[in-house]
Amino acid sequence: MDQSENTGWQSEAMISLRNLRVSYGEHEILHGISFDVQRGETLVILGGSGSGKSTLLRTLVGLESPTSGEIWLKGKNIAAISAAEMDEIRKKVGMSFQGGALFGSMSVGENVALPLREHTKLEDSTIEIILRLKLDQVGLAGFENYMPSQLSGGMKKRAAVARAMAMDPEILFFDEPSAGLDPIIAAGVDQLILDLKKAFHMTIVVVTHELASAFLIADRMVLIDKGNVVAIGTTAEMRSSTHPRVRQFLDRIAEPEVSQELDYLQMLTEENPRRGF
Ligand SMILES: Nc1ncnc2c1ncn2[C@@H]1O[C@H](COP(=O)(O)OP(=O)(O)O)[C@@H](O)[C@H]1O
Ligand SMILES: [Mg+2]
Numbered sequence: 001m002d003q004s005e006n007t008g009w010q011s012e013a014m015i016s017l018r019n020l021r022v023s024y025g026e027h028e029i030l031h032g033i034s035f036d037v038q039r040g041e042t043l044v045i046l047g048g049s050g051s052g053k054s055t056l057l058r059t060l061v062g063l064e065s066p067t068s069g070e071i072w073l074k075g076k077n078i079a080a081i082s083a084a085e086m087d088e089i090r091k092k093v094g095m096s097f098q099g100g101a102l103f104g105s106m107s108v109g110e111n112v113a114l115p116l117r118e119h120t121k122l123e124d125s126t127i128e129i130i131l132r133l134k135l136d137q138v139g140l141a142g143f144e145n146y147m148p149s150q151l152s153g154g155m156k157k158r159a160a161v162a163r164a165m166a167m168d169p170e171i172l173f174f175d176e177p178s179a180g181l182d183p184i185i186a187a188g189v190d191q192l193i194l195d196l197k198k199a200f201h202m203t204i205v206v207v208t209h210e211l212a213s214a215f216l217i218a219d220r221m222v223l224i225d226k227g228n229v230v231a232i233g234t235t236a237e238m239r240s241s242t243h244p245r246v247r248q249f250l251d252r253i254a255e256p257e258v259s260q261e262l263d264y265l266q267m268l269t270e271e272n273p274r275r276g277f
Contacts, residue, residue: 137165
């Protein structure tokens with residue numbers, strides 16, 4: 001890291017947000033968000049539906065532009081850097097979107113290879129090796145020639161994670177990684193995130209509204225409500241928080257997860273030989 005560009009508070013942080021405001025047209029969604037994510041930590045962003053979590057992630061990866069405030073990634077203010085520097089930073093950031101978002105017309109392998117083809121001049125044979133490695137890391141070894149439509153929900157998520165990891169990112173963003181999955185498959189995705197954290201010491205930011213998952217994977221959590229940060233702290237600090245909004249969010253009765261027959265069949269057919277779930 002270039003120390004000359006750092007001044008105090010952001011020197012250790014992988015991500016620093018300062019008074020970030022984001023609007024869609026006239027409608028302001030994020031009203032001044034500030035927090036830091038430390039190198040190697042897993043931060044979970046909690047909040048109800050419509051509170052601005054996806055908007056925040058989309059802004060962090062450059063898909064939305066803030067109306068004001070600062071985003072520092074790896075000690076650089078991304079509003080003040082050149083396009084070339086931004087490209088370099090983008091290569092270090094992977095994102096797994098809500099819903100998976102694989103390209104349906106491309107095989108699983110082609111989906112994973114996409115960032116490598118876009119950002120590198122690697123030979124096809126090298127790309128082939130990397131994509132197999134990435135699929136192996138998410139428990140999908142041997143699935144490179146499958147089409148996304150041939151994969152179950154959990155496998156699609158894994159493939160999307162493999163694609164997010166294609167460029168060996170230092171920062172990985174997940175938007176609702178287990179949304180819409182059977183609880184057992186969802187637990188598998190949580191475990192995958194824990195494995196990635198342990199194996200690669202990545203800085204990971206996960207948006208979720210699933211509390212069990214959040215407490216399992218988080219080092220720290222930030223609760224966002226209607227575009228404002230309500231609280232931030234370790235899992236223990238959040239658990240013992242007396243903040244009324246935090247209590248309301250953490251103590252709400254979880255909606256029962258109804259496991260439909262089809263989900264159950266999917267679970268049975270989705271065994272993972274390497275990880276055993
Ligand atoms: N592309 C968009 N254009 C206009 N409004 C949007 C857009 N995306 C999201 N919104 C609105 O912004 C608010 C926050 O949405 P979002 O960030 O998706 O919340 P969350 O992920 O927490 O559910 C919602 O009111 C949503 O309707
Ligand atoms: Mg969302």
